[in-house]
Amino acid sequence: MQRKKPFSAKQRKAQLQQKRAIKRGDIDPPPPQDRHKKSRRAAVPIADGSSSREAVAESTRRLQSHFVKLPQKFLEDTKQLAAILHLPRPIPADAALLHIDAAAIASASQDLALQRSDSEESQNQAAKLTCPKRPKWRYDMSKKEVEKNEEGLFGKWLDQADEIVNDWCDVSMDSSSPSNSMNSASDVTHEMPRAPTSFERNLEVWRQLWRVTEISQIILILLDSRCPLLHFPPSLSAYLSSPHIANRTRTILVLTKVDITGHTRADEWTRFLKIKFPRLPIVRVEAYADTVNPESGAAAGRRAHQPHIPPKFRQSLVQALREMHDELLQPPDRLKGHPERLAKWKPSVRRNVSWDAVLSAQGGQVGTAVGGATAPRPSHDEPRPGGASGDEDDGSETEPEYLTIGLIGQPNVGKSSLLNALFGIPKVKASRTPGKTKHFQTLFWTPEVRLVDCPGLVMPNLIPMEVQVLSGILPISRVSAIPLCIYHAARLLPLERLFNLTHPSLTEAPVADKRTWREPRVVESGSERKAVGEQKWTAMDILTAYALKKGWVTAKAGRPDVNRAGNFSTSLIFVSLK
CATH class of the missing domain: 3.40.50.300 (P-loop containing nucleotide triphosphate hydrolases)
Structure with a gap:
């Protein structure tokens, strides 16, 4: 394996200064470089003149699953909400029930007609979704003709499916998003938005x-x-x-x-x-x-x-x-x-x-x-x-x-x-x-x-993304909204008890929280600290406590590595459910 090029602290500092200057617009970004380096091993030639290693790599890339990319604003807002929304404790007895027909189980109240209309509308939208069908073909057609027809029909199907999913779930937030009201001293009454669904796009x-x-x-x-x-x-x-x-x-x-x-x-x-x-x-x-x-x-x-x-x-x-x-x-x-x-x-x-x-x-x-x-x-x-x-x-x-x-x-x-x-x-x-x-x-x-x-395909369905992750449909490594998945799992399972976590405010050596998007945590000392059972947990508290328990910190600032804790804890939840 090729040795890495020596990299000093001075060079690292210069690299960071260059990135910040590019972000500010002071200088132009450098031209893109080809990241795919040639292997030092000799390529094995095959009939078409290419190498077997290149053919295998190309085949693997072609069959990589593609999913929708979540907007950056949605990721930031859900991360903020995961830090301020308190988890219900104790967990309600009906939290894990699968409500198949919301209108049938709704109570006789003024919201009954509204719930029934929402359920029927959701069912009608789900009925419009279908898997892409292969266009008709003949043996006398060339490969390019068949592939062109398939690509054209698949593009139309993808636009129709995206339109249905966007009508069902809008990931764009308005002015009432938590980022515009984080400085309020009163308890936050925001709710976690509905996560979009993912399906195969390759x-x-x-x-x-x-x-x-x-x-x-x-x-x-x-x-x-x-x-x-x-x-x-x-x-x-x-x-x-x-x-x-x-x-x-x-x-x-x-x-x-x-x-x-x-x-x-x-x-x-x-x-x-x-x-x-x-x-x-x-x-x-x-x-x-x-x-x-x-x-x-x-x-x-x-x-x-x-x-x-x-x-x-x-x-x-x-x-x-x-x-x-x-x-x-x-x-x-x-x-x-x-x-x-x-x-x-x-x-x-x-x-x-x-x-x-x-x-x-x-x-x-x-x-x-x-x-x-x-x-x-x-x-x-x-x-x-x-x-x-x-x-x-x-x-x-x-x-x-x-x-x-x-x-x-x-x-x-x-x-x-x-x-x-x-x-x-x-x-x-x-x-x-x-x-x-x-x-x-x-x-x-x-x-x-x-x-x-047949390889597993994520079929189009009006199911939130966090449900797809926890049910094993989506790979955890392909999900960017980890705090959202932890928030959903923590509403169904007492993760702080399952992982035997200690609230971050009760740790002996609390780590200074320098994040600017949430209010600084007030850590009491001695008898002023509350008991563990009286602490109000959030999804970010669980991730921080798990990172502190494992000793995972970020390389630059030394803060709890909540991203690593989220990936690892989500995989543990999935394995335990299996």
Whole structure:
């Protein structure tokens, strides 16, 4: 590795003076420099003349998730509010309830009509959201033509989605923002604004979903059993119910992580989902089993998690797949009144599938990569389902070589973990961090059945950003409004007790708070200090106390590093919820 260039304090001072002069406008900024340095290792040439390392890096950059960037004013205002808004203590008993229908549970008061109208308006806005659809294409079209059509349609969809989200949540604050009233001596009555929602804005990631839905005959939608409604938004439901997908595929809802929530909650969620989606079969799965690692140094052995799905869950999943396969072998209802077309009709899936082999498949022979990721290509005079020929599917294409089952869902719902559990051994990478899978992966289950693992996509939904973070949909490293997420979590959980924190005003050696955007903290001494239980906590107090407990301070001013404390504590909250 190349050694760093020596950097003295005098050079650092000159650099800071130059940055301040550029910020004031006294001097012009220097021309931008290329940050991508060439690697010292020799590049391995491949067929197209480029290097394999460059190709891998370019592919990784293309599939990086893109999310909306929050305005700087919104970040500053939420940070200020997190420092002045007192957290409710004790926490109300109904704080963690998910209010599905606000109008139905509202009390009979004068605000009932207003609450009902707001709920209906929010539901109508959410119904307008959908996932981007791939435009029609033909085999005789060039790659540039296909990509140009996709980029044009995706740009229009992005503008429509942004307009709906902006109408639902306006992140711009007016003159009543806390920054204009911070000097008031009275208690602040401001409320934390609604955070905007985030969804995938990279076309390359959506193309992964398009490929998976095109080659799949049965689609498994994986839902986290802790709160399935967050992982099955109306946009995904509308996308899968579109004719070009619904006419040739079958959908199954899969509740994952049942071992975390427990069977009682999983049963209630199953009952609720059957009422809400009566036409979709629902199955439950577990992906891990606790085992003892004999190689650990401890006497009792260290607990480990081995990919495993219990036999009853495997049987229920295979049975649901078998029923969906039988439905695909039946001709559609629209052909029953046309005997000539019905006589020519052929199923668009593989006819013969050994489900006994699927039920008992495990070991090293399963999970191997499939040679081709696309379905068998039909002849030019035959239509392709969902392609350029439209939404009609008369079954005249050739019979596929495999029965393809696609796994789709939002990040961190357990798609890769379920694949490893079905195979019985780790075959694909799985991680607690959302967005581990980048490319869709096509693997054998049996010689007749293949599974396609789609990368997790953050679907459009009218859900606040802090809820997406705490539910594992958004990666913590991609979120800039950390105080807002901590404020939301602290209203549901007593973080100061969970982390065993001491209020910053009660520390033995209080750190001088030199921030100018909040009033200086008055620290009493001796008997004048209040008891810990009588202190009023804010979200910034929790971050400051956690940073002091860990000894994290900023390099320049030596203040508590609240940003590092926010990232670390948010990750701890997420891991504890898992």
